[in-house]
Amino acid sequence: MSEQNLVGSMTAAINEAKESAMLAIRSTADLAGLRALSADLNKKDSPLNSFKSEMGKLPSVEDKRSIGQLLNAAATEIAAALESRTREFADSEISARIESESLDLTELLVQRRRGHSHIVTQATQRLEDVFIGLGFQIAEGPEVETDFHNFEALNMPKSHPARSEFDTMFLEYGEPNSVLLRTHTSPVQIRVMKSWKPPIYAIMPGRVFRRDTPDATHMPVFHQIEGLVIDRGITFAHLAGTIEAFTKAFFGSEFTSRLRPSFFPFTEPSAEFDIRRADGEWIELGGCGMVHPNVLISGGIDPEEFSGFAFGFGIDRMAKERHKVEDIREMYTNDLRFLRQF
């Protein structure tokens, strides 16, 4: 065979081998077949690879180069076809898997509900947060109290007539009538004065007890929040300012407040505080006043150096009115149908 013929026949054979490899790639049905084919094509004795050994027969360098280039191009083309076909198979395989994994999520959704915080707790926390914003800390005390903390230290000595208004529940504990269920959160004032020392900016929420027959607006067990500020230079204007700031922060900026004279044994001057709604109606909220000097002395504070004010009101009513509960007793039935509404 002439040299020219040799080059020509090799070129034809190479192209033919390439086409047959491409055809095989196109006609392979799946990834496994493609992998087998790829292995076959990469074997040393595969049709294309066998030309590499035959290249030595070519006499001229130029011929070797042109056949070499042809072989490389064919190999690159086949490799690209293999890769693209592989990707095709992989894509359709993952698509099929995805299809087969279809789930109805609505069927699987488990209604895992959060529990419900009691509305009195919610009200307490909202009140606490407002006062925290005004620079107050929160103090706590026991619900079972001594006569001293509940009355005597609050300027109500044993024979004080105002004691009878508290409808106190006493306990069969210790000396008769010496241990009781606190009738207000005010005993915490004394505990705070003794343990914190001024300056004091404190609120005292908690459970209190009165010997009151339950009705739509009263419970024998209910909740109060009390505030106490003791510092140098505290005046009545600071009391009125704090009540006003609280009113706006808690009820809304459209509300205003007023203080009017009243009487409590533990404060003097004493006041009732009312809030006014945007529609002009006044609502009685609670009691307040400048801490009585005798109370400061009970708490170990010099009334000539420090002055202060205190205020207090009911929490249950806040919850009752916010949620428009008709009868306060409903709040304490522990009926889940009631609790789950809030």
Place this chain on the structure above:
Amino acid sequence: MKILNSWLNDFGAFGTNVEKLAEALTSLGLAVESVTTVGTPVKGVVVAKVLRTERHPDAEKVHRVYVDAGDGKELHVWCGAFNMKSGDLIPLATLGTTMPDGRIITARGILGIESHGMLCSGTELGLTADADGILILPSNLKLGTDVFAALGIKQDSVFDLDVTRNRPDCNGYLGVARDLGARLGIKVVAPSGDKAKKGVSRSMKVTIVDKSRCARYNMTLMSGVVVGDSPSWIAQRLANCGMRPINNVVDASNLVMLELNQPTHAFDAEKVNNGFKIRCARPGETLLTLDGQVRDLESSDLLICDGKDNAIGLAGVMGGASTEISEQTKTVALETAWFESSGVAKTATRLGLKSEASMRFERGVDPYGVDHAVSRFAVLLRESCPDLVVHGGAADAKEKSLPPKQKVVSLRVGQVNRILGVKLSAKAISVMLAKIGFATKATSAAKSATLKIAVPSWRPDCETEIDIVEEVARHYGYENLGKIVPQSTMHGRLSPLQQRRRDIREVVLSMGLSEAMPNPFLAPGDLVKAGLSEDNAIRLSNPLVYEESVLRTSLRPGLLKAISFNISHRASKISLFELGHVYPSGSADSAEGLPDEFESLCLVAVGETSSLALDWWSQISSVMGFGAQLDQASVEPGYHPKRSAILRRGKQVLGCVGEIDPRVLAQHQINTSVACLELNLSVLLAETPRIATAKSVSRFPRSDFDLAFTVPNSQSAGAVMKALRQAGGSELVDLELFDVYRGAGLPNDSRSLTFRLCLQASDRTLTDAEVTAIRQKCLNAAAKLGALLRN
């Protein structure tokens, strides 16, 4: 205290601007609870005379009243009240009258018999606050005339004041007028006294035995009394203030009390034997009081006795029946006294006899208002008794216990300004106080001045400087004192404990439990029903009801009741929690003599088992960083003995987890299991969570392997785990029980526990030999507990 607008005007020119007056009263601390209009004329109501009354056999609740409305004709009216007799004058609403409540009077009767109008009570006409039956009119009115015109009734307003305990003077018109006059700049005049010449001296002897209880006792005799109806203006005023007119003597006494806050008591002098003696009761003594009841007396009750030592009145509370004023009374013995307040309070409370008089003595009356009260009584009685003689030589016993005429209290100008945040001068303060009768005895221009303030005798509440500061504040006006928000010098925040309490609530809520607030009072037996002891429970001395007489020592009984309640209402998925105080009795030597009160958290879920309770515990403990061991060896009473554990740290018990004892559940009619977790928050929340110290993460590979053991049921998984952890040492960085199997291939009394162990060193790659050695140590440790490696 009810204040009639027109009457108030007798004390000063207050006018009739009701809104303005109400606002001023409220701003003075005399809170106006309501303002009502009285005496609005009802057209068509005329004076009629009762001719006769008759029962009808078929009408039980009404009778037939025949009346004459002035034209001589007999009208027939059905009436449901029986308090009238022939000859009485009564108000008749004629046909067509529109009543204040909107009803129109028609002739429609009952049993086919028409009614020619309606007889009216005082309430129906808006004349009196309360009424027993038909209003009986004064006998001197002209038949057929308009009732309102005949009575001289004009429209008026009544202010209902809430008088606080510290203002006894305002239980009388004069006190209210004095404050209001000072606020509005209106001159106030006390009602006039008797100007008639005193009659011949006549007196009855007064002996005060218990001098600490009665400091003043004035006994004035008045003769020439003719008992009858009061003039209509007196009756009207009393009625409008909620008091029933009785007769001219009693009414005059009541009117004086309302005007001057001085109760008086009128005895029929002829029925009083030989003078008066004021002493405390003797045990076993009794008294028939004016209301017809026999009162058993105690030695703390102060009595008015006659000269023969027989009780004739309960001092300051109520008179006795034997000396009551009657139509035959000719001479009145008028008692005007000052009784010690707490004694009156004690008797009135004990006997449940809270009268207008006792209320005033309790709060405090003016010990120097006696003479004016006597004189005023005479003026009022003289209106209906023109021949009244007030005898001279009245007995007026005074004791040392009588409060002084004036108390002098020091008032520092600086203190007024310091407390109120104002800059008032000494003079301004003096002027303000003078208007309410507080005289300044010494003053100076200096800013540091101390004023000597003479407190009038009608203000027993003002005893110290701060009391006077309050008076200044009231009259300066609370609304004028300004509003300043103080700059808190503290950092507003929750304490760490309070923050942790909110955190734990969040965890519990997120687990789906709702918050209950059961009654902290239990019925006797409730604790026992919940499997708990009642020995450490405290009882209330004065419970509202027997069923609420025991203080809880645990939150469980309350929650069990709540569960029963919800089951009875067919609620599903009942899961509740409570966070609250419990009050077991403490050791007697506790610092303040208080019980061992602590804060507890209890979670319950119906139809759930201990595995849910453990799940709660594991979530809570991991979020909150609580640590405790499960101790199943001892059982908390009330819990399932085989399905619960105490949460323990050393000797300290932190709570309990598991299921409620089925016997307890049966007691509560709960027929499914209840998961329960209880924690002592007073201990757990007080702990500061440990702050983690950073450790470098190991860069070396870890080797994981599983060990499956056959373990007898008597050996707890926790114990095996603990042994493995100890044996594994510091290289055992993770240990997990990931499978529990009971059944085929295992002995009946055993189960298989499979643990996954993860070994890793921080400074090197563990060699195979090291891993094998640790594994062997673990196997040995487990074997000691009877846990044998499965093949």
